[in-house]
Amino acid sequence: MTPPSFLTRSGARCALLCAGTLVGALVSGCASQGAAHTPLASTQAADLGLSANPSAPIAAQWWTALGDTTLNALIEHALQGSPSLAVLQARQTRALALADLSSSASQPHATLQADAARQRYSANGMTPAPIAGSTWDSANLQATLRWSPDFFDRHRAELQAALGQARAAQADSAAARSALATQVSRSYIALARLLAQRSVAEQHLAQRNALLQLTQERTQAGLDSQVELTQAQAALPDAQGQIEALDEQITLARRQVAALCGQAPQAQATLAPQLDRLALGDIPAVLGADLLGRRADVVAARWRVEAATQDVAVARTAFYPDINLSAFVGLSAIGLDQLLRADSRQLGVAPALTLPLFDGARLRAQLGARQAELDTAIAQYNAAVLGAVKEAGDAIGSVQSLTRQQALQAQAATKAATAYDFATQRFRAGLGNYLLVLSTESPLLAQRRLGIDLRARQLDTRVLLMQALGGGWHNDTDLTDISAAKAFSL
Numbered sequence: 001m002t003p004p005s006f007l008t009r010s011g012a013r014c015a016l017l018c019a020g021t022l023v024g025a026l027v028s029g030c031a032s033q034g035a036a037h038t039p040l041a042s043t044q045a046a047d048l049g050l051s052a053n054p055s056a057p058i059a060a061q062w063w064t065a066l067g068d069t070t071l072n073a074l075i076e077h078a079l080q081g082s083p084s085l086a087v088l089q090a091r092q093t094r095a096l097a098l099a100d101l102s103s104s105a106s107q108p109h110a111t112l113q114a115d116a117a118r119q120r121y122s123a124n125g126m127t128p129a130p131i132a133g134s135t136w137d138s139a140n141l142q143a144t145l146r147w148s149p150d151f152f153d154r155h156r157a158e159l160q161a162a163l164g165q166a167r168a169a170q171a172d173s174a175a176a177r178s179a180l181a182t183q184v185s186r187s188y189i190a191l192a193r194l195l196a197q198r199s200v201a202e203q204h205l206a207q208r209n210a211l212l213q214l215t216q217e218r219t220q221a222g223l224d225s226q227v228e229l230t231q232a233q234a235a236l237p238d239a240q241g242q243i244e245a246l247d248e249q250i251t252l253a254r255r256q257v258a259a260l261c262g263q264a265p266q267a268q269a270t271l272a273p274q275l276d277r278l279a280l281g282d283i284p285a286v287l288g289a290d291l292l293g294r295r296a297d298v299v300a301a302r303w304r305v306e307a308a309t310q311d312v313a314v315a316r317t318a319f320y321p322d323i324n325l326s327a328f329v330g331l332s333a334i335g336l337d338q339l340l341r342a343d344s345r346q347l348g349v350a351p352a353l354t355l356p357l358f359d360g361a362r363l364r365a366q367l368g369a370r371q372a373e374l375d376t377a378i379a380q381y382n383a384a385v386l387g388a389v390k391e392a393g394d395a396i397g398s399v400q401s402l403t404r405q406q407a408l409q410a411q412a413a414t415k416a417a418t419a420y421d422f423a424t425q426r427f428r429a430g431l432g433n434y435l436l437v438l439s440t441e442s443p444l445l446a447q448r449r450l451g452i453d454l455r456a457r458q459l460d461t462r463v464l465l466m467q468a469l470g471g472g473w474h475n476d477t478d479l480t481d482i483s484a485a486k487a488f489s490l
Contacts, residue, residue, distance in 0.1 A: 033319055033364065037312075037371045040378040042305070043385045050389065055288035060472040063185050066459070067279040070271070074261055075184050081262035082180055088173040095166035102162040106155035108147040115140050116336070131334060139339045142330030142346075149325065154317035157310045164307030167477040171300035178296060178471030184260045185463045191253040192273040193456035198246040200448045205239040211437060212236065214428060231438075275452065278459050283399050284469070287392050294470030295388045299477060301381040308370070308377040315370040318363050322354040388468065395465035402458045409454055413447040420444045 063075055116139040123133030215232040258267040292298050329347040333339040423440040426432035
């Protein structure tokens with residue numbers, strides 16, 4: 001006699017074979033997918049003039065090259081306590097969970113159900129005697145197995161789409177971390193610039209006080225009139241007003257740094273970075289083709305293209321038959337004493353087939369929407385690529401130009417200081433007038449301010465360059481390890 005287990009396995013194989021044959025016969029009767037769609041072309045590195053040689057690697061904590069331990073601590077605090085980063089991390093976790101959920105679609109699902117009830121049956125209903133008109137206990141114990149075979153790779157495409165979104169979310173989180181470190185660094189440099197400008201304003205105020213004292217002495221000696229004295233006195237409130245304006249900006253800049261670090265507004269009330277102590281690092285001479293793989297935002301856009309591609313594949317599978325298989329086995333009885341009897345058992349198999357025959361218009365519209373979303377994702381990727389190359393190129397060009405500007409400004413500042421010293425000496429010796437001093441003071445003050453601005457811009461542009469080059473991020477999105485990734489490797 002043939003063993004029942006063998007019959008069971010043979011029956012299952014036969015059912016799958018018949019189902020496969022039936023599917024193949026019915027595919028030809030499915031709704032038409034319409035005209036073929038050609039997606040937009042993706043921008044390639046070769047089209048952007050990038051060097052074939054890789055760029056020099058960027059340190060993961062690139063901000064340490066600025067040589068300021070306070071800045072290092074601020075950035076670490078910001079990366080740990082930023083609410084915006086917490087939001088992105090939650091989105092990444094959600095995307096990974098959805099990918100895990102997608103992986104379960106092609107796996108068998110088993111459930112176990114048990115219930116018991118005590119019921120009085122109507123004497124005038126459909127229930128026959130002797131149950132009618134009396135009260136009975138009933139119970140059910142049933143195990144159910146459901147399986148949706150992935151004949152047309154629908155579940156596989158859904159999983160790959162979910163993985164693409166999860167990996168894009170991972171890259172988004174990395175891009176946000178880089179952007180936050182950049183914002184803290186730029187705000188720190190901006191504060192250092194304001195403090196340096198305030199130091200220049202204090203020097204200017206001291207010079208005005210010295211000139212006022214000298215003018216008072218010359219007026220008493222009859223060398224100057226009340227006109228020169230009044231001019232010297234009027235210059236003091238102007239210099240003091242500049243300091244007050246800078247103090248306001250300094251307060252706001254400190255509050256900005258505190259906000260970026262997730263701290264109370266007054267947490268950095270005494271923060272005082274020094275502009276001249278921030279170091280200038282080296283810059284790359286060329287942009288390598290590996291730039292696109294270093295940019296987290298570009299990688300995120302690439303994964304969204306992959307996800308949209310898989311969504312199109314999912315939409316195509318909607319035109320094919322959908323097959324579901326289910327089976328159940330269990331016990332059911334009226335009267336608890338009858339539940340465990342052999343004749344209380346029940347079992348069954350329930351295959352189901354869904355064939356889209358007259359739903360072509362809706363399915364084609366759904367497919368068209370997914371194809372449009374794919375084109376949108378490709379266009380956004382192309383924009384991200386172009387933007388990344390432009391940002392890096394602009395930053396390199398600005399750094400090189402600022403270096404040349406600083407050299408020229410240093411020469412102009414030396415000449416302006418010399419002219420002011422000569423004018424002051426002649427004024428002290430009674431050989432010049434107050435107007436001459438003022439005419440040489442303004443260029444000197446402008447050069448001092450310009451020198452600080454150029455230094456700050458040099459630092460700021462280098463920070464932007466580090467971000468444009470990827471911020472030291474290593475692309476490990478391909479290695480994202482979630483349980484869903486193992487679903488089709490078994």
